[in-house]
Amino acid sequence: MLQGNTADLLAYAHTLSAGGGLRLGSLSKAARGYHLAAGNPPREVRALPLLRPAAKATVEQGLSEALSLALAHWQYHEEVWLQGAAPAREAILTAITLIRETFVVMGNMIPRKATTHLRALLADLSPLIGRADCDPQSLCYETAYLQCKLALIAWLILSDWQKNVDDDGRRKLNGSFKRFSDMTLSRCAAELKVAFGRVLSPEEYQQQLPRLERRIMAFHLLSGAYPAKKVLSYILHWQALEQAILLPGTNDVEHMRRQAVTQPGFWRSAQTR
Template identity: 35%
Template sequence: METEIELKFFVSPEFSSQLLHKIAEAKILQQSSRKLGNVYFDTPDQILRQHDIGLRVRRFDDVFVQTLKTAGRVVAGLHQRPEYNAETTSTEPNLALHPADAWPEGFDVEQVQQQLSPLFSTDFERQQWLIAMPDGSQVELAFDQGDVSANGKTTPICEVELELKSGQTDALFTLARELCADGGMRLGNLSKAARGYRLAADYQGDAVKPLEFVPVTEDESVEAVFVKTLEHALGHWHYHEQIFSERQEPAALEQIFQALGLIRQTLVIFGGMIPRRASALLRQELQWLEGELDWLDEAASIDALLAEKGHALKKLNARKELMKQLELRQSELPDTQEILELLESARYCGLLLDLSRWILSRGWQPFLDDKSRSRLAGGIKAFSDSTLSRSWQELVDVFPAERQLNRIDYLDQQPRLVRNLTSGLSFAALYDAEKRRVFRMPWLDLLRGIEDLRQLEPIHALVAGQEDEEDRRQLEKWLTRKEESLIHAMDQTRQMGIELLPYWP
């Protein structure tokens, strides 16, 4: 059994010239090119897929190799999976070729063997180079071009894979950083097998989903929860990056933005133990990317106002002119092509690589003193209780029950409310689910109210530009009525939230 450790990237066919230029600067130990034919197998109910197992028979030249890949781990494109290889004599799979301990407990190998049938195939040409890295590690670089085929349908393959053959995992990131310096690469979390299963099932892609609670437990250390939270956010980010790349859904970008927020807030929450200088470069790049996406709120507001031919503006005399101005502003915001280019840019890819490497190598540890190491090794529950209490007090201070808040007050405090709710994602799993739900509900409602209030901001920006005095006054009254109604409901929600008892001790 071997553990395959590799980085995968999606590229365009034109990337080959850029790749060859980079390879010319490397120390090449071996080089080859071959055509590979692969058939993947499973049962009718996809029992292998259910156990996150991949089974294929690969043919190259006159050699057949059967490969079994079992459940592994993916962090920002770094795939780590146990792999079992055995030479065979045909494309017919034989599960007996793999050791008994390769299978999950209770797995009926004989029964599965009888039900196996071909599900899909991948056929591609692989150009391959074995590269000697300066630290003595050896990395295999493969450039694959071909197709995945299932049920008469095909989808193209154009990928770069970096596999660690010997040495340190850090060497993969070093080489990847060099390759992505000119852009054109996007970290991939979908293997060829995953894409084959999708094609065979005529699967149209994953759905956008909200950022969920981090699955932490009381027996974990503070550092373990820190790592788990970062990986949770990174997985959410990468999941939605794939959705946007496939279908260009704006909601997927919103989820990437939320994942960025969780990462940045996590660095703040644990900042008392992990010095800022340990993550200085990462925070700088995370802030850059948030800046690249900070137009999303405005875009969502304009979309809501223009929906159903401007239904929200139907009672305004200046409706047509407002829609025209909103459409003009909409056209000035980044378009789909610009975002796709961002996702393949050198800086974006470099950020994902650096963040993944920092998590995997525990890049903060050289910056720790003995006190911080001891605190990070401590149990999570006490740290969680104190963190949530501090965060709650900050919220009470800016949303006091006795104070009347206006539009500007609510909009100014939206980031703080978001940070507070985001902090809860890291620790909420440690507490009673019903108490947690009841406590968070009014604050989530308040956040939605602020978002509704923010949707009116593009109209505020257009009020002063109304040339007709009557239209301007009508627009101001319309805005006032809308805002007063929202703020009245938000005040009641805020009062309800303040009166609730926290769900932590």
Template identity: 25%
Template sequence: MDTEIELKFLVSPEVGAQLSTQLQSYQILQQDQQHLANTYFDTADLALRKMDAGLRIRSQNGEMEQTIKLAGNQVGGLHQRPEYNVPLTVHSPDLSLFPARIWPEGLEVAQIQASLQPLFSTDFLRRRWLLAIDGTEIELALDEGEVQAGERREPIHELELELVKGDVSQLFELAEELVKAGGLRLGAVSKARRGYQLAGLSSSPRLCMLEPLALQPQDVCEQTMVALLHKGLRHWQHHEEGWLANASLEWLVQLREGVSLVHQTLLLFGELVSHRINSGWIDDLLWLQQQLSWLDRAQMLVHLTADKGHYLRRLDCRKTLVSQLLAQQAQLPDATQLRTLFYSPRYARLMLGLTHWLYRQDWRAGLAPAQTAQLAAPVAELARQRLDDSWHTLRHSALGKPELNGAQYIQQKGKLRRNLMVGLCFSDLYPETERMTFRMPWLDILRGIEDLDMLSPLLDLRDELNEQDSAELDEWLARKQRFLLEALEQSRAQALLLQPYWR
């Protein structure tokens, strides 16, 4: 058995041409290229897929080999999976050739064997380089070809960096050098998963809301921190893949939620591990949030222009407003610019930095005894402290004042979002009824603030209208603002009277 440790990148087609030049400064032990044809097998009810196992036969230069990859670990684009390889003389898989110990207890291997059938294939040219770096050997494999399922095809442009032997940190250092040229994006989806999706045997990525992490009061701080970071990163990458397959705004909004969870988790646990965090990728994390800051504006414009401006239906100047709002939409980042972002050197550096930090888990190194004890302590006490701190900050912000105007409410939107994210991080530690009784009014207030802020693009257009249309818009905006402010003030007065559920 081998355990693969590899970084997977999806790459722009032009990366192949620049890669040879980038590798000239390294010691190349071996270089070749080969044509690989792979057929993937499973049962009709996907028995292997349900085990998170992948079975293939690879044909190369007239020789055949069957491989099974079992469930492993994935952090960002770093994949670790047990792999078993057996040579074949016929193009038909034989599960009995694999060690019996690899199968779950009670699994009817013979029954699965009898039901195996080919599902899809991959066909690609692989260019390989075996590099030696300070005693570490790393294989680079650039694959270009296609996945095929029936009549359906999808291109393959991937780069894999696999640790052959030595220090895994060298794998990341090499990757950091390669991404400087751009065109590389850490990939969380394997060729096999893409094949299942293409064959219609596995669902395409689905848009999903960020849900609370399953927690128990006895879970320790370190365990909770790592689980929250993994959850945020998975949510982020899932919606990145979803957006690339279906470029709609909702996917980007949820991608931002995953990024926000990662950032908020680092803030919540920062006192325990901050001295071990690489500040470079933390800066990149803040940069990415800034790169996505236009999403609120985009959501407003989508709502205001939907159904030819149905939201503005009572205004005689609706057509003029919609035309100007659409012009604003056209100025926002488009799909091409976003793809450039996701394949940019800084974005790749961020993903590599976070992935490496999670893989090493080196926040433990150099900790004082008191910090080590805090990391090993049950998370319930830390949760209470953080929720208290967050509540204190909210109560002493403008949201705790006797009365607010529209501009003041809008200024508090980010603060309230962060407060609610803190609550989400520790939600499962508390009874749902008590928790939601407290959170729902604040969630309603956030929605109210977002509705109030949605009027902002219209305020920006007032000076571009004639006098009559401007007066009509002013009157309409005043009514909307008055109604929203009254509702917000009532909700806030009630929310401030609620007793915290975590005490």
């Protein structure tokens, strides 16, 4: 560890985490001092930004940037949550959903066994964060919470998962992230149009909610090469449908469904049809 071996540093952090009471913060001591000197103003909850990798990014680079974006979103909103802003909890859950959807979207390149441990940790943590009586001052210092974040960081930095990738997967990971995104956007949109292409019962709408949430995350992940105004307008229609389903007392579901499924795509393969 003294020689700068990252794997040893992460292993030591994992050992320390076993005792509980520790938290992986996102702010340096200096940053905290500046914030306090400025009067300790409350930090705002931020919307999940679009992923914007470099123009010629490979799929592997897009994968790394997607997970880094999710981790940064998580880390920032953990600080906000600990300051007492309850809506920040949903932002953390959004970050976790983005991580899980990233693995789903790229599942034909990365074997499931390469993500099994991390996905299991995320699946166990999500309901703990979502509990109505969850106390961030307690949860954010628990062993399971810290070890989940350490596992994500290790997955990103150490890249041990690459030894499980076969030649076909390696070829796909070296391909264009933009081309991959266009093809996947078409598949995601087609999937939602099938799922919501007819009038559904209230129970069926509830059953489709997880799919809708995941695909909204995929749009955030894959749309960064296009103008934000077009992308966010497209996503907004699906989010409006999501909110209408979550509020079953409203009469807006069918209107929102029709608007969402009939809107044109903004990505290249959709525009050339």
